[in-house]
């Protein structure tokens with residue numbers, strides 16, 4: 001009897017260019033505006049980009065750090081939209097997750113610029129807008145944003161501040177140019193947090209209601225790579241090869257996440273980022289061992305998949321993960337030991353991301 005076919009519903013239209021030096025192969029025959037993280041782009045690379053774009057460069061703005069907020073996106077639109085009157089103008093973004101996410105908002109140019117904040121808050125495009133081509137070049141290894149259609153914008157004017165997910169159906173970039181050399185300037189503490197984000201994307205893709213055999217393979221490879229390579233990076237060994245491996249892992253986890261979205265650990269992380277100022281990857285990582293155990297309890301198939309993350313099949317995986325996280329400076333947390341913690345957990349299991357978790361009793365959105 002033939003096995004039943006599985007309809008994966010895989011959809012990811014991003015054209016990917018991968019490899020060291022990919023930036024130097026960049027060719028563009030139409031106008032472009034650039035949004036770049038000032039701290040992440042070397043003077044040489046910025047000069048190269050300006051020269052290769054030449055007269056095609058219609059505008060340039062710097063991301064100067066901080067949470068990607070509605071207000072920051074609004075100011076960038078004010079700066080760059082006047083230079084984007086030609087509909088073929090490509091938005092080129094170079095930076096970490098915040099820069100790439102801001103570009104995902106910026107590329108939808110509204111006829112009425114005064115509507116932008118309302119548009120992102122309501123997650124609904126108005127009748128008249130222009131969708132510009134988008135090229136994304138990550139300068140950190142961790143975000144995966146270059147191959148997903150979601151962008152996180154923080155509404156810091158709301159009380160309390162809230163995380164908005166800007167996710168139009170056609171929000172994917174046209175191109176992702178993943179050049180591991182662009183991550184060389186990334187400071188070690190930030191590289192660690194980004195690698196932890198990759199690990200979180202990979203594991204969240206495994207304990208996810210939308211996981212399938214393809215996302216599982218990508219996610220497992222990504223998780224195993226981070227676990228093997230991040231300690232080497234932090235010890236200062238084999239920097240180049242390690243950074244290439246971590247950039248590849250970030251891309252693989254991003255591709256898996258582009259199909260499954262994230263889940264419970266991400267849902268729990270946003271509080272820590274907002275109230276404890278904890279970097280995103282770190283804030284996700286502190287919850288991973290707890291969510292791992294919950295996933296194992298929820299699904300024997302998921303437990304079997306998680307067993308493949310570490311080579312040692314005898315020691316419980318969550319215990320190995322706790323030890324590994326300790327070795328890279330992360331202290332995991334657990335909400336199951338107090339009434340208020342359990343209430344918080346149950347609340348997040350019902351949130352948009354939490355519902356993707358395999359152990360959530362509520363259907364995924």
Ligand SMILES: [Zn+2]
Pocket residue numbers: 197200201262266280284
């Ligand atoms: Zn993340």
